Amino acid sequence: MEEKEISQAVIGRLPRYLRYLGELKDEGIERVSSQELSDIMQATASQIRQDLNTFGGFGQQGYGYNVGYLYDEIRKILGIDKEHRLIIVGAGHLGQALVNYTNFERRGFIFRGIFDCNPEICGEQIRGITVRPMEEMAGFIRENDIDIAVLTIPKTSAVEVAKKLSDCGIKGIWNFAHVDLPVPAYIQVENVHLSDSLMKLSYNLSSVREESEADRKVDGNGQNR
């Protein structure tokens, strides 16, 4: 399918390009040059051109990039032009919060089922979706052609559940549990380790340099450096 391996660094920037392109589109702007994008996004124009060119020549010399076209192409590259079917495993606070966050659905990530090991909450509805017992999970995944399982369970049971998930043919796991999941390499795992993120913030707080205290200038950019 692919020729050369594309670095995760590039992939990681695509959603951000998509976000800014979406904003330009909403403003009715039809064309944009790498230089203009670079100004609003706080990235080098060279990097933008390099990144986009990894996937093909989307631009045109003397013109730049067509916003709408580029937007659609990046969506295709990311595979979000098609729907994804997800289940939540773990109906705790976080699991419920994710189900209630409608933006995912708008981007084509559809929650189809919710599973929990606590029999007391099984049968309850969250945003119209019934909470089911874990025993029904394997069958549900196969019958409903589920792509992605969202793991919002404590680390203690996460490894065991991940094993179960890989046995019944899940393709990807969005892992909020604070463990590394030992799954076969053909299953994609995307970790969201919230406490790791918070610790990084903590480090950066304590290591604020004097120099930066001195010349207090606006950065204009919010992403990780």
Added chain:
Amino acid sequence: MEEKEISQAVIGRLPRYLRYLGELKDEGIERVSSQELSDIMQATASQIRQDLNTFGGFGQQGYGYNVGYLYDEIRKILGIDKEHRLIIVGAGHLGQALVNYTNFERRGFIFRGIFDCNPEICGEQIRGITVRPMEEMAGFIRENDIDIAVLTIPKTSAVEVAKKLSDCGIKGIWNFAHVDLPVPAYIQVENVHLSDSLMKLSYNLSSVREESEADRKVDGNGQNR
């Protein structure tokens, strides 16, 4: 304070080291070599030594690293040996989920206040913490010596609130809103862009190579590559 800039790549790995060291500690293991750590963590021994050595010589030749000592030192480096005081801005599902997630408190991140612009839910209690109106936020931050604000509000109001926060002397922002925050460089921002993460997963799903389908071997590692 610091001599040479330490790369975010290194910082990003420290929480993971800490996690594995904590597990070793719980198992009662007192010493570990970079080689042993490398085996369980799926990283090269060289990288582990290089990373740790960035902050000083924690190990000893012929012995390895003392698990407890190294654990404490990494905690100090990350600045999580001291308490941090946080507020949540945005008492929606996600904000509530974070408040209810007790693991943060166990690591020294203490939620002190919750703020929301919706007057209807102001006055309510979430895990013993009263939801207050946004007008009280600036005063509260100063009076309670708040370090970190957690932004769990829609992107539409995030930039405005971030401005407010930087005006009243917040040091760090843990940003769950889907925008880049234009704050002064001396304010640390750590972004958790959930939909970006989900899009990365989507990409990796669609780009699974045939080769990896072929030789289905266990990776043993769950983190991003």
Added chain:
DNA sequence: AAATTCTTGTCAATTGATTGACACAACCCT
């Protein structure tokens, strides 16, 4: 229609991160 400007795609240079190799210090066993 020619001249000028714009702006990509791409190659080369640089910068940064990871891995490998090894000298030497500390440990452990006899």
Added chain:
DNA sequence: AGGGTTGTGTCAATCAATTGACAAGAATTT
């Protein structure tokens, strides 16, 4: 106490990512 072993700290080499530079194609102006 001495010799073999272990395993760090560190330097060098490799590998990867980012930035800079520019030729050439397309658009726009005159």
